[in-house]
Amino acid sequence: MQTMVDLQTISELYKIMLKIRLTEEKVAEIYPSDKIQSPIHLSIGQEAVAAGVCMALGPENKIFSTYRSHGIFVAKGGDLRLMFAELYGKETGCAGGKGGSMHLLAPEVGFLGSSAIVASTIPLATGNALASDYQDRKWVSTAFFGDGALGEGVFYESLNFAILKNLPVLYICENNGLAVHSRVEDRHHNSDLYRYGERLGVTGSRHDGDDVLTVYTVTKNAIKDILLGGPPILLEFTTCRWSEHVGPGTDHDEMYRDQDKVSQALANDPINRIQKVLQTQFEITDGQLSTWRNNIVDEINQAVIFAEESSFPSPEDLYQGVFMKQDI
Amino acid sequence: MQTMVDLQTISELYKIMLKIRLTEEKVAEIYPSDKIQSPIHLSIGQEAVAAGVCMALGPENKIFSTYRSHGIFVAKGGDLRLMFAELYGKETGCAGGKGGSMHLLAPEVGFLGSSAIVASTIPLATGNALASDYQDRKWVSTAFFGDGALGEGVFYESLNFAILKNLPVLYICENNGLAVHSRVEDRHHNSDLYRYGERLGVTGSRHDGDDVLTVYTVTKNAIKDILLGGPPILLEFTTCRWSEHVGPGTDHDEMYRDQDKVSQALANDPINRIQKVLQTQFEITDGQLSTWRNNIVDEINQAVIFAEESSFPSPEDLYQGVFMKQDI
């Protein structure tokens, strides 16, 4: 499957993943300074899912996501400066400082919003697909959610409606096996999450979410099928959250962790995996890799400077924007 | 399967079904007089489900139901006088006149309550089963709901929890193919409702809900299995609502109705079906049948008289009972 993806795409995927990783590490580094006064949910270790899915989606297809969205923001092509500014609560942030880390968006590249209520954007993506369908399937709408979301009723309600109306919607379950500190097997009798929509009529499949080429290819195919009129699809990508649930650190030694899974994940860093492909199959040199990395580091540093130098909103801004003014 | 049920049980099932039918007909007869000032949802045509399930449950197992519960009240063994009094809004009613037709209960025979919010008692039965499990599976808790309930998220949330904890709960889906005026196939891509819990881990099966012996036998077996420690079970019983959704009349000619289904159902009256078994296999005479019927008619008439003669609550009763007093 891997060789079907061209070098440029693979390089792009690699760069996105690295950018996510380095961004998250920068966030974690800054966090203890209290410059980011908002809970953060890092996606270190899960980069391949965001990168593969969002690259396949491109900016024209839409996405709705969760509080754990730094990676998606980056992968979908959001402006990193706006993200850091948002984390800092600055007026230049992607949500004007009002949303914070849990409410990122980048509508200019199809990232329409994210919610801190688990599963709550699944119906939104579904409804957004209804709007697309209304316009001859102009785009695919995507819901991004964790394994925790399959506990919530709206997941089933949404899938039922999506298949009933054959909507152009893609459901991406990023299964890191954990909801906060609760293992998926302690929340579900049957761990085959990708099959949970099956009896409603929504076909699903499970894939290695740490293999970015698989994620990309599978998603690309799903989008193609859907745009051709195919039914909604559920894709489950298995992965591992390296960070603690919320906050800048790690908690690999906590009891709730499956030690084997953690060590395995750390040993199979999804970024290393794709880096190896670039090095061995495409003979990308160390020099090339470090140029890429340096560019990313520069961009991140610029973004941080942008955030630091931006102004806070003024207290009066608090009162702006509850309602949109009538004439749009 | 039918011959495994003894004569006494069959007679009992027949009498319950007939009692439901005649009760509903009496309610419909009274209704235009405005003595019953509350919406009524009749179960004419669906008698076999209530009778078979409730007879199998007996008074020791629990049930939670919906606004369409006259049949369940009768079948579970509730005192008919209290039901009529409740419909009349009298203080002697099973809910003191406060609940009305949509909120029947008969806790003394294990009918713990009913709700007019579709699907809302499914989690209650599940939680009640948790309490049973806590006491070494003392009883099976049953949720009674229509096909409409499978649209609602709590159905899935409840089943997921029930199988996770292996609770002694029985889910009864009374599928009359309609939710108000909406056909099941217009609400669900896949009409195999009994399989909707399958991927969560809850096994289901579908049966002819107009064949009371099947309903009874299948339910009896399910209860036995569950009480022995088996997993929760979903039973779907197909049937037909002869009445309009709400109100005393019929609406067989309305567009939303599947004419074939209606004529077929009317031609296969579930009460006639079991009556035939009694007559042909057990040689029950017409005389015997009419004695039974007369007794039922008497009981119903008595119940109506009881309701008519009972007093309305006094206005001050309005203020009683929001909270239970501390010492119980």
Place this chain on the structure above:
Amino acid sequence: MFINYGQALQNALDQAMEQDPNVIAMGIGVDDHKAIFGSTMGLVQKYGAKRVFDTPLAEAAMTGVAIGAALGGLKPVHIHIRVDFLYLALDQLLNLAAKWHYMFGMQGHLPFVVRAVIGRSWGQGAQHSQSLQSFFMHVPGIKLVMPTTPYDAKGLLLAAIADPNPVVMIEHRLLYYIEDEVPEKPFTMKLGPAVIRRHGKDVTIVANSYMVVEALTAAKFLEEQKIDVEIVDPVCLAPLDAETILTSVQKTGRLLVVDTSWVCCGASSEIAALVAEKAHDALHAPIRRLGTQPVSCPVSKPLEEEFYPNAHNIVEVVYSMLGKKWENQKIPSLTTPFKGPF
């Protein structure tokens, strides 16, 4: 046109759909022969099943579907035959829709409308009779309207659909059969200004929805007793037209608020608190509130009658506010009472 409230709603929705192909109507029963008490009658025939469709029973997700569709360029009108079912949709409405535009720094907006009917008629009981306007007033970000007349029904629904924000419209079953003159052409009322239903000088009665009918009944009777009440109908409860209410109280010096819901933390408590804060010095008597009694709605007729506030209660309170004793005469009803079968 001389049409009833349900017909006015239908007419508004019809005109909105005719004007704007992005307007869709969805909800349980919108396409059936009962057509939500007639308010969606004929629309599926006229606009087709893509624009007018029944939904599975799934209030939470279907609300999210409306939000997502609004973000995709549609203008959904999501209809519920009972307000009570909105509890299931509150996460979507109050955690998401109400916050969306603000939380995202004014990016993204949600032009959708939720219509829901207060079930009161007879014997609807605890779960089919509620009116939850105060929830939408409490949490910022949703507009909340309660049309009283057929004119309002049309003008407010057209305005709600035109508004770029989420608007919840709470209708009243007992108002559906009231007929009145309504302009044929499309028109919008502003989402904000209150309507003065009756001018008067002795007492300000702020009443909403069906409570306006009871207040008018009371007013007619009081008039014969030479008591002249002013009736202010907020029509739009969020945002609330504080000014019209305050101006009226400045004039009358007395305020009675009558709401379709419970008093505690209800719309009536907000209006009372507002006046207590802002027009304290104008008050000649303590503010009074009337709403449903602090219990669940019972089915039994005598209890149900005791549960709901009515013209008698209004007259009684007005008397006591004016320091007069009420002899409990019979007050002629202005409306024909609801008559079954259901």
Place this chain on the structure above:
Amino acid sequence: MFINYGQALQNALDQAMEQDPNVIAMGIGVDDHKAIFGSTMGLVQKYGAKRVFDTPLAEAAMTGVAIGAALGGLKPVHIHIRVDFLYLALDQLLNLAAKWHYMFGMQGHLPFVVRAVIGRSWGQGAQHSQSLQSFFMHVPGIKLVMPTTPYDAKGLLLAAIADPNPVVMIEHRLLYYIEDEVPEKPFTMKLGPAVIRRHGKDVTIVANSYMVVEALTAAKFLEEQKIDVEIVDPVCLAPLDAETILTSVQKTGRLLVVDTSWVCCGASSEIAALVAEKAHDALHAPIRRLGTQPVSCPVSKPLEEEFYPNAHNIVEVVYSMLGKKWENQKIPSLTTPFKGPF
């Protein structure tokens, strides 16, 4: 014992579980190492996984499970780490639990407790900071308590568990780290009576939950300015102890209400309306209300500070109620501000 609020909750739950084998604790995260800010610490180890268990993310059904379990003889304590998630449970709580005992003619009762924490700390944003007490006050049938001190936390939780009715307890994250003396033995507070946190004669401040801390800070400062405020903490908001509030206002002639939530149709509007109705003649100045500003909670620090009412705002309003001009001095804080990382 000198313990903090979270420890007091843990202690109460521990004692309730020890006393009554039918008490169970359920909810997302109740059995993990963070133990809901410590408030369920050690309980799964002590009572086992049958009595203390994590649940799938399914607030609606799990609430129904608690109701059904209560009808089966258990006494569930269902815990939510954020109040905001309760929107998902409102159908179960307000359509079912609140109505059950009444609607069924006083048959069946629901001895269960819902605990939920107001998320305010820093940067929690629009969906992790809300406090919905007014919803439970509006719909009859649920008791609603908001403990302020560690003592309350223990006394109210034990009372809530012992109560045969559904009780919702809304806690506050910022109170979790406050320490105080708490009796070791089990004890219950009554679900009803308000607590007078400070006696005074000039102005009555009714404040709840964390707002009591801000009110006390303001009071200390005002004392130095020779202004003597009385602070009434309702503690139980449903049913509400109107008498204690009214008695205080009769004495002071002035009322300021400070609530953790929005003003409109909030707890503060109810208390204001109540006093306007029942103690109108005692009032020497208009009633005032303070709550969160009428927008969604923003993340950005300067906006968040503007959003929440604080001791400064209280002092300012008290000054204006007394007709004095406030020079906007710095008010020394009585608490250490929340400090991250999260």
